[in-house]
Amino acid sequence: MSQHAWETVVQAFPQILGKGLTMTIPLTLISFAIAMVIAVVVAMVQFAKIPVLTAICRFYIWVIRGTPLLVQLYVIFFGLPSIGINVDAFPAAVLVFSINEGAYGAETIRGALESVPAGQLEAGRCVGLSYLQIMWHIILPQAFRTAFPTLGNELISMVKDTSLAANITVTEMFFQTQRIAGRTYETMALYLEVAVIYLLFSTVLSLLQKAGEKRLAAYGRQL
Amino acid sequence: MALLDIQHISKSFGQGEVLRDVNLKVEKGDVISILGKSGSGKTTLLRCINFLERADAGTMVFDGQEVDLHRAAKKEIDGIRKKTGFVFQNYNLFRNLNVLENVTLGLTAGRGMDKEAAKEKALDMLGRVGMEEEKDKFPSQLSGGQQQRVAIARALATDPQIIFFDEPTSALDPQLTDEVLNVMRKLAEDGMTMLVVTHEMGFAREVSSRVVFMDGGLVVEEGEPKSFFANPKDARTRSFLRLAESVKA
Ligand SMILES: Nc1ncnc2c1ncn2[C@@H]1O[C@H](COP(=O)(O)OP(=O)(O)OP(=O)(O)O)[C@@H](O)[C@H]1O
Numbered sequence: 001m002s003q004h005a006w007e008t009v010v011q012a013f014p015q016i017l018g019k020g021l022t023m024t025i026p027l028t029l030i031s032f033a034i035a036m037v038i039a040v041v042v043a044m045v046q047f048a049k050i051p052v053l054t055a056i057c058r059f060y061i062w063v064i065r066g067t068p069l070l071v072q073l074y075v076i077f078f079g080l081p082s083i084g085i086n087v088d089a090f091p092a093a094v095l096v097f098s099i100n101e102g103a104y105g106a107e108t109i110r111g112a113l114e115s116v117p118a119g120q121l122e123a124g125r126c127v128g129l130s131y132l133q134i135m136w137h138i139i140l141p142q143a144f145r146t147a148f149p150t151l152g153n154e155l156i157s158m159v160k161d162t163s164l165a166a167n168i169t170v171t172e173m174f175f176q177t178q179r180i181a182g183r184t185y186e187t188m189a190l191y192l193e194v195a196v197i198y199l200l201f202s203t204v205l206s207l208l209q210k211a212g213e214k215r216l217a218a219y220g221r222q223l
Numbered sequence: 224m225a226l227l228d229i230q231h232i233s234k235s236f237g238q239g240e241v242l243r244d245v246n247l248k249v250e251k252g253d254v255i256s257i258l259g260k261s262g263s264g265k266t267t268l269l270r271c272i273n274f275l276e277r278a279d280a281g282t283m284v285f286d287g288q289e290v291d292l293h294r295a296a297k298k299e300i301d302g303i304r305k306k307t308g309f310v311f312q313n314y315n316l317f318r319n320l321n322v323l324e325n326v327t328l329g330l331t332a333g334r335g336m337d338k339e340a341a342k343e344k345a346l347d348m349l350g351r352v353g354m355e356e357e358k359d360k361f362p363s364q365l366s367g368g369q370q371q372r373v374a375i376a377r378a379l380a381t382d383p384q385i386i387f388f389d390e391p392t393s394a395l396d397p398q399l400t401d402e403v404l405n406v407m408r409k410l411a412e413d414g415m416t417m418l419v420v421t422h423e424m425g426f427a428r429e430v431s432s433r434v435v436f437m438d439g440g441l442v443v444e445e446g447e448p449k450s451f452f453a454n455p456k457d458a459r460t461r462s463f464l465r466l467a468e469s470v471k472a
Pocket residue numbers: 236239241259260261262263264265266267268
């Protein structure tokens with residue numbers, strides 16, 4: 001690698017990592033947290049088979065999972081202003097990532113809810129618990145353990161997917177890298193560098209995921 | 224007045240008529256064994272009484288209160304469930320909770336009892352079934368017999384007026400069956416009202432105050448255990464008992 005490339009990479013490192021820590025990670029965590037709230041509600045509505053709401057949830061999941069994330073970002077950030085609704089880049093990205101992951105997460109959690117044996121719900125009813133109490137104390141905790149590995153993978157995917165937010169001017173890691181590349185022309189070195197930083201983030205999250213799975217397994221042993 | 228008086232209960236699943244017109248009276252302190260071959264509707268009967276399944280028709284008077292088994296409102300159902308206990312064939316302990324929490328949940332969340340009082344009561348109940356030593360274990364760490372004893376403690380803890388048992392020992396090998404039957408025997412001696420679907424002829428003969436024999440969705444015969452086993456009147460009862468004897472031998 002040339003002297004210039006090295007210097008660029010070294011100089012760029014704190015700038016790219018900085019954006020990672022101040023933009024990519026917060027964008028991911030905030031979006032994922034909101035997505036989990038959406039996912040639990042949407043999954044529970046379907047699990048409880050609440051008439052009209054279930055149909056609405058199915059429609060939401062169908063639309064979100066059937067369209068590209070990038071297109072969703074464009075609709076919100078570039079589309080809405082044309083009908084008079086302006087959203088800043090960062091909140092627009094949070095909105096889209098939350099709604100997007102909400103749909104995938106809902107399917108994961110619904111599957112996990114349905115894998116809890118019916119006898120658990122019946123036993124809850126027989127000791128005099130209400131439906132919501134049974135969900136809260138019995139069904140959701142068990143479903144969460146089942147869903148945890150998949151949700152962990154979805155979180156890791158989301159870290160990588162936030163790079164798409166560069167397209168709507170969110171100055172996250174990848175956007176920052178593109179900027180520096182435009183200035184220095186060290187495209188290969190810089191894009192490899194940002195790839196390595198994404199890899200670093202994913203690896204840390206995978207390790208956390210493994211540790212989390214271990215803890216869940218220790219607590220209560222295998223279901 | 225009987226504690227539980229079920230009249231004209233019927234239930235079909237699609238084309239299959241599972242309960243035709245079942246009547247059953249349970250007095251306070253009764254221990255009633257329900258016998259019958261597989262598919263005769265025993266489980267369905269218990270499930271309809273506790274509304275885990277909706278009967279197509281029938282009424283029930285429980286603790287002086289009359290309910291329509293088909294149309295009962297949520298509030299009536301909740302009221303009845305708070306006063307009854309259910310012990311399942313496959314235990315159905317809450318898998319994410321330890322033994323103690325399995326017993327306390329119905330008291331704290333279900334009945335608003337404070338944590339300390341619930342814990343004390345739960346330990347007391349676990350003592351009655353000989354499981355207080357395992358209070359911190361999770362269901363997956365227990366044998367089937369131990370799980371079933373915890374399930375009995377869980378049912379007992381809420382002070383039910385009656386406990387329904389659906390083949391509580393049929394998933395257990397003989398030794399574990401005995402440890403569970405001994406607990407049930409003790410409950411009977413303490414005056415607990417119990418409605419027990421079982422294949423354990425010894426239990427039906429020695430512990431129950433009445434035996435009910437079901438076949439094809441009907442109560443075919445019922446009586447005190449002595450006369451029931453000594454002179455069964457109906458031909459279906461006789462052939463069932465003969466078969467049960469031959470299996471044992
Ligand atoms: N949810 C259901 N859907 C359809 N059919 C059912 C359902 N539950 C029970 N049945 C049918 O109803 C009949 C009676 O079942 P039930 O479980 O009450 O019998 P049982 O007397 O408890 O038998 P066993 O001794 O095998 O437990 C069976 O033919 C069964 O297949």
